[in-house]
Amino acid sequence: MTAQTILPANTLSSGGYNVANSCRFNDGDSPSMAKTPSGSGNRRTFTFSAWVKRSALGSGVNVIFSAANSGNRDFIYFEGDALKVHKYNSGYDYKITTNRLFRDDSAWYHIVAAFDTTQGTASNRIKVYVNGVQETSLADSDYPSENFDTNYNTVSLPQQIGKDWDASNYFDGYIAEVVMIDGSALAPTSFGEFDSDSPNIWKPIDVSGLTFGTNGFYLDFEDSSNLGNDANGGTDFTEANLAATDQSTDTCTNNHAVLFTFPGGNTNVDGRSEGNLISTSNNSQYAQPLSTIAMNSGKWYWEMKYTVLSGANTNSGMGIMESNTIWHAFYNTEAETFYYSTDGQKVDSGSASSYGNSQSAGDIVQCAFDATNGVIWFGKNGTWQNSATAGEIAAGTTTNAAFTNIPSGYYHAGFCDATASKSFTVEFNFGSPPFAISSGNADGDGYGNFEYAVPSGYYSLNTKNLAEYG
Numbered sequence: 238m239t240a241q242t243i244l245p246a247n248t249l250s251s252g253g254y255n256v257a258n259s260c261r262f263n264d265g266d267s268p269s270m271a272k273t274p275s276g277s278g279n280r281r282t283f284t285f286s287a288w289v290k291r292s293a294l295g296s297g298v299n300v301i302f303s304a305a306n307s308g309n310r311d312f313i314y315f316e317g318d319a320l321k322v323h324k325y326n327s328g329y330d331y332k333i334t335t336n337r338l339f340r341d342d343s344a345w346y347h348i349v350a351a352f353d354t355t356q357g358t359a360s361n362r363i364k365v366y367v368n369g370v371q372e373t374s375l376a377d378s379d380y381p382s383e384n385f386d387t388n389y390n391t392v393s394l395p396q397q398i399g400k401d402w403d404a405s406n407y408f409d410g411y412i413a414e415v416v417m418i419d420g421s422a423l424a425p426t427s428f429g430e431f432d433s434d435s436p437n438i439w440k441p442i443d444v445s446g447l448t449f450g451t452n453g454f455y456l457d458f459e460d461s462s463n464l465g466n467d468a469n470g471g472t473d474f475t476e477a478n479l480a481a482t483d484q485s486t487d488t489c490t491n492n493h494a495v496l497f498t499f500p501g502g503n504t505n506v507d508g509r510s511e512g513n514l515i516s517t518s519n520n521s522q523y524a525q526p527l528s529t530i531a532m533n534s535g536k537w538y539w540e541m542k543y544t545v546l547s548g549a550n551t552n553s554g555m556g557i558m559e560s561n562t563i564w565h566a567f568y569n570t571e572a573e574t575f576y577y578s579t580d581g582q583k584v585d586s587g588s589a590s591s592y593g594n595s596q597s598a599g600d601i602v603q604c605a606f607d608a609t610n611g612v613i614w615f616g617k618n619g620t621w622q623n624s625a626t627a628g629e630i631a632a633g634t635t636t637n638a639a640f641t642n643i644p645s646g647y648y649h650a651g652f653c654d655a656t657a658s659k660s661f662t663v664e665f666n667f668g669s670p671p672f673a674i675s676s677g678n679a680d681g682d683g684y685g686n687f688e689y690a691v692p693s694g695y696y697s698l699n700t701k702n703l704a705e706y707g
Contacts, residue, residue, distance in 0.1 A: 253432075254443050256288070256488040258458040259413035260479065261512040261671070262399045264293060267407055268483070269400035270456075270465045270474035278390030278419040278452035281354040285313065285389075286416040286428045288441065288489040290345045292513045293409035294318055294498055301348070301412065304388035304395070305402030311388040312401060313350055314408075315339065319376065322350050322365055324387060331385070333363055334377035342498045342513060343529035345413075345489040347429055347439060353422035354385040366425040369439040390419050390452040398456070398474065411512055413458065413488050414441055419450030441489055445469075458484055485512065486669045486686070487699075494530040494539075494650065494667040494698040511664070511671035517545070518654045518661045525567055525663070527649035530698050531560055532608040535706040538680065538695040539604055539650055540687055542672055545662035546579060546598045551589045552655040554578035555602045555663070557613065557648040567651035575640050576653050577602060577615035577622070583639045584653075592639060593622030604650065605630050605692050611643035619689045631693035650698065668697030 262268045285302055293299060296317050303312035309326040318338035324330040339346055349366040356362050359380040365372045381387070388394055398415060399408040416428060427447060432438035444455060445468070455469040461484040465474030487493035495513040508517045509526070516525045541555045551569075556576025558567045567574065570587035578584050583592035594617055596602060603616035612635050614625050621627065625637035635641045652663045664672050668685035678687040682705075685697030696702040 254441055254490070256413055256441055256457075256490045257486070259288075259290070259411040259485045259488045260456075260458040260464050261411050261483045261485045261487075262408045262479075263483075263511045264299070264407040264409035265510055266478045267400075267404060268476075268478045269407065270398040270476050270479070271395045272454075272465075272472050272474045273395050274390060274392050274452045275472070276451065277392040278450055280386040280388070280390050281384060282352060282420055282422050283389055283450070284349065284351045284416075284418040284421060284423040284427070286347070286349045286414070286418075286425075286444075288345050288347050288413040289408075290411040290487065290489075290492075291315065291339065291342055291409070292411070292495070292498065292509070294340055294342060298401070298406040299408045299410070300399065300401045300406045301408055303397045303401055304391060305397075306394060307402065309388065310402045313348070314406065320348065320365065320367065320372070321377075322363060324381070329379060331363065331381040332377040332379040333365055334375060335365070335367075335372045336374040336376050337367075337372065339367075342495070343492070345492060347425065347441070347489065349423075349425045349428060351422040351424070352387065352389070354381050354383060354387070357383065364422070369425045369429055369431060389417075396452075411485055411487055414444065415454075415456040416444055416447070417449070417453045418447060419453040421448065421450065482671065482673055486684070487512070491684070492700040493669050494528040496651070496665060497526040497529050514666070514671040515662065515664045516652060518659070525652040525654050525661075527558060527567055527651040528665075528667070528698065530700075530703065531647035531649050532557075532606060532698070532707065533645065533647045534609045535703070536695040537606045537608065537698050538685075538687070538691045539668075539698055540601050540666040540670075540689065541604075541652065542601045542664040542666070543596055543598050543661070544664055545660055546596060546600075547660040548658075549579040549581075549595045549597070550656055550659060551578045551580055551582050551584060553653055553659060553661060554582075554584065555604065555652050556584075556615070556650075557604075557606060557643075558651055558653075559644075560647045560649060567653045569653050569655040573644060573646060573648075574653065575613055575643060577604075577639065583615075585640060593617065601688050603689055605695050606648070607633070608648060611641070611645065612638050613640050613643060614638050616689070627690065627692045630695070668699055
């Protein structure tokens, strides 16, 4: 079993409508958005649409959208990796649960829930679609009664993105292109389309021309100072525990690398947060997970910041590892591992030699990886190590590179933590950082937000770049 290397094709398709931003929800921060309608809309007929990329898998409850007070709640959420559209009020008034499980933490899923409780046929009262296709294999198919009034679009009742009615069950991951259509039960083709050249590819379309209705809204997350802005012109959502750094360029039209998660978990592997970009060790002799995107050709750049580093040693550091482990984890002695250790060594499959400066908390480590030619360079706080220069890297001059003999294969970015006595928290920046950037540098195609300049000809690790240069 190898780590994931193929990402959802909707993010690889060129041309068409582009989604610029998403919002990153980190459940540990208790993030959410809410607004309370000043008047009632249509509680029977409406459509909710959103693109989501999950960061937490497993049995927990991750709420995407809810309308509730106390125990009387309508909500759309993931639990046990199934998608659920439920109403609970001392018992279920309706309960739709997919048999299909959604366990791909590298994927963007488009979710549409179309309600029309005026329909005489029960199964037509709620239709759930994922990536343009209706979910018809259902573990639960208990539909509401005819003309049932939901809590959605209800006057004086909070409508919430990313949380349940109480302070619990927060969403963990990325959300983009959130739309509520008040008064119409629409097909997914109002929000997306299959690509004309690749008919299995589902991709977003411009929704600005839709009729949103009384309490409809559109969240595009393009204003980092007001992430709850209703781009349709209605009352904005009020953000809670969300900051400007939670605006992300990881979207359903340009998917960025993150760190792989374990569907059931492995207690010896680190904890992850902030959209699977921050990794925190648990002092075990296991490694941090690897990136969801693998590289076997092209030239790539990323950065990693140490926020906790309890002590430098040869068995920890940032670099690459070939897809050859079922644990999806970066371990120092595995074959074809290459990294820049925290004590300044360069390490090749467990063999260390002198290379550069040691690191400490607050340092940002850079990596330039030429996957086509098997060459890698590392930098620290803007200075390329071993006397290398950005000009040399761009020109392909390998004299001062860390490694020049990397065998061909699929390699993942990651952080090695093969020591039981040290603690680490590392924050990866594959182009959409989880931490504030003081300068701001993009690659040659304008993608990415990095602290330091990207060498000419190197690119951030996202699917638009992968399609062109990978």
